[in-house]
Amino acid sequence: MSDRIDWDDAYRQPQAPPWNIGEPQPEYAAMIDTEGVVRGEVLDAGCGYAELALALAARGHAVVGLDLSPTAVAAATAAARDRGLDNATFAQADLSSFTGYDGRFSTIFDSGLLHALPDERRDGYLQSAHRAAAPGARFYILAFGAGAFPGHDGPGPTQFSEDQLREVVSRHWQVEDIRPAQLHAALPEGRVQMPGFLVTATKA
Template sequence: MDWDVLYRESLPPWEVGSVSPELNRIVDEWHFSKGTVLDLGCGTGADAVFLAQRGFDVTAVDFSPTAVERARTRAQNAAANVCFVLEDVFRFGLHAGVFDLVYDSSFYQFVRNWELSRLLDLLWRVTKPGSYYVCIIKTASQSPALELPPVSEEDLRSELGRLFELVQIREFTFDARVVRKTFSGVSAVMRRPVPTSTIKT
């Protein structure tokens, strides 16, 4: 699939056109420390800009030149400081370092059926004990050509649970005003476990 063509022709069906209300809710509810964030597959950057405006140090990666160009324009117009990177996410993860929070809006859902091992390796490299992983999964049909298998709580636990503990899962629905679509899905907040120290008595 040529992702850049999808962005050049129009907004791809998974794009909300504005910041995800579910991400907004999670940030408001969880009060994460204002550390470093990696946005996997940032698209046109609405969520990355939002996170930067909320005080996070954001690095956002996407493979589509058109998407990254639009994202940089969005950030400039919003006076938001975001480091946008045009690169394959998996290659980027080899040298990216670690982050306090990884944000994933549908990236896991797109790659899990054929690149799950690579995704787990990526997430291992870019997180540390105590890092959070916020995953948003769309469950409503995006388009016939981009129909994705549903992701269940059991899938999250069996696949991503190899690295993270699931601390919250929630179903959501919202109406996107920009693209006039209804989006429904599941959000998960996960955390890489912190090893408990052994106390000798």
């Protein structure tokens, strides 16, 4: 099974994709200003237009953003250049099997990538992220919970239960905490919030 949507096509449309809200997800926006949350070099996994990576770089953190879409990567690179953020770099990569960053990142953020991956590609993603993580690294994952899309039965992002998330992530990571969280999306009718979870995991 391939990706559920054509990611690069989504970024080529005149209208920005709904997960691009023009700023970091509010859950992360609050976290990155909290002392001790962000440590060492940071990976923004599935960065898209990279508002999170750019916000982190503006706070002085060294950040790498990876995304499957070359269009998104080009836009993020241009935004970093326009903002004078030479501590943010971006590259195109298949996050379910990326290499070349072994042991590098002390903090990893996922702003809705895990729930967008087909079932059979999640394990490769979590394993690749683990390989790229430094010892003791912390991994934050924002993912949709049950009821995020009421009445929708077609293909779309996975809506996890807490137990499902714990089972999936703990195959490669030590899960420290899972708590309810809100994910925001920008729709034509305005900003909406959907239920989800914030996972905090570590590389033992």
